Amino acid sequence: MRASRHAAPASLPIGSDADLAWVRQQVRQAAAELGFGLVQQTKLVTAASELARNTLVHGGGGHVEITPLDSGPAPGLRLAFVDAGPGIRDLDRAMTDGYTSGGGLGLGLSGAKRLVQEFEVDTRPGEGTTVTVTAWATVVPPARPGP
């Protein structure tokens, strides 16, 4: 069995381009240690990259909490991206493919959602946004509820 010695949550700052790269590397490493397959790792790292960039660009910086979950039937990784920025005014619109307020492709939130199994946005105008995603290292994906 994999030891649960990695199960300590880590918090990484998101304040610059270099921090984004560092977040990607740390998420990759955490996912690999939990036994995520290469494709699963890549999906999660890509989702992390999208969300960390949102935190940086739209949230004015913040941090990410990386929590390994190894108590369930399959190991998982939870990432919480936290900023104290302006918040997302129209969440439904922000979740739509192609909608962008920051000059990107508008795939950040909606795309990241498709790359993970669980996705949650908590946003308050003027107070900030927390996006929490969870991915499970399972070969047979659990029955996913419809969108």
Added chain:
Amino acid sequence: MTGPSGSGPAGFGPPVAGPLGGHGFTVPVLRLGDILLVTLQGELHDGMAEQLQQDITDRIAHTRVTGVVIDISGVDVVDSFLGRVLAEIAAGAELLAARTVLAGMRPAVAITLVELGLTLPGLRTALDVERAMELLTAGERQGEGSP
């Protein structure tokens, strides 16, 4: 370009892949006859990717090459930002009458990009650099003769 973020706790910063250390590289751009070969590897910070886009466009304009090959076999994550940069490099090159081929995308990256919703339509692709060169040099012969 980018300074280390001051918000993080001391001692938790990137030990190797610091803003300008470790992976802080310049992207190799080689000219092979009429073709420009750009090799991307490892972590590419957002700022560097944008710089690269500028550099390549300049090089095409000055050297009058007819083709550009971007080798991404060494890249393990392509998110929507880098995807947009790659698409824009290609679009810019086309305007300067140079055809661009994206070569060597890894399977995990391809799956992730598609899931993300980024299929890069209109961008030429090849399995590896060799095939990309083939495509650019013998492109006129192949490709036209469809049944």
Added chain:
Amino acid sequence: MQVSVSVSEENAEQEPPAQQVSAFLERRREQVAQRWADAALFRTVFTVSRDEAVEAGRSVAAALAAVAAAGRLDDIRAPGFEAVRDQLGRMAASRGRMGIDTDGLADEVAALREPVTDLLRAEFPDPNAPEAQECVLALTVLMGTLRLVVLETTVSAGEEVIARQREQLHEVATPVIKLWESTVAVPLIGTLDSARSQTVMESLLDAIVAERARYAILDITGVPTVDSLVAQHLMKTVAAARLMGAECIVSGIRPAIAQTIVQLGIDLGTVLTRASLADALAYALSRQGVEIAPLRTDSAGVR
């Protein structure tokens, strides 16, 4: 192990049946275990050595004694069962792998009751005395509870088996075949759900790298229905293959499926399609400058 405890009838008379059953199971644990070792359930699971079967029987008897001592004869949540829950689960799973279904397993557990009640009856000078009857009844209830505990473990164990088999099926059912130089094909058979299409995509892309393929054929002759979800999976696979520099051809679209695709208004977009795998291969070959021609001009026509 020597068992040298004699029955003290006079004490037993004052105890409630559950306590008597508990004492009996402690006292006769060895004999119970020996009898169970010959029962189908233990005998077929522990094939390597009888000692193993006896040891397993001892721990089950001890657990039952603990449950009875706690007076929780009909409680499948009794803490006494915890010690053997895993073991029972493994035994049940083992029987399951040998093809024994839940009913068969239930019968096998039920068959453990008779040897142990026989032993209990023999403890009494008069097996028909009301006190003896009460104890046998208590033991019967307890054995019934054991049966439920075993069946409960199979429910969760069964789910694991199903998950594992599904996983194996995904891998087995998606062979990627090299048809020609630079040409690979996946004949898809059966329903294309999300998990399966993911596996297909991964194996196809890996094969494209391994075979340096320029053309990848997805043959859906064996796919019973194409709904918008399946179409979406197909398009994703085609898009991913294209990103890697390979051209994807979807073949084997039967007339009925073509009808459905049109009726549902599914847009296969720019996906290249061919009626049959042969047509798709012919296309891939012609694109590579390979021509298929009959060896002799008078032989039957080849498409």
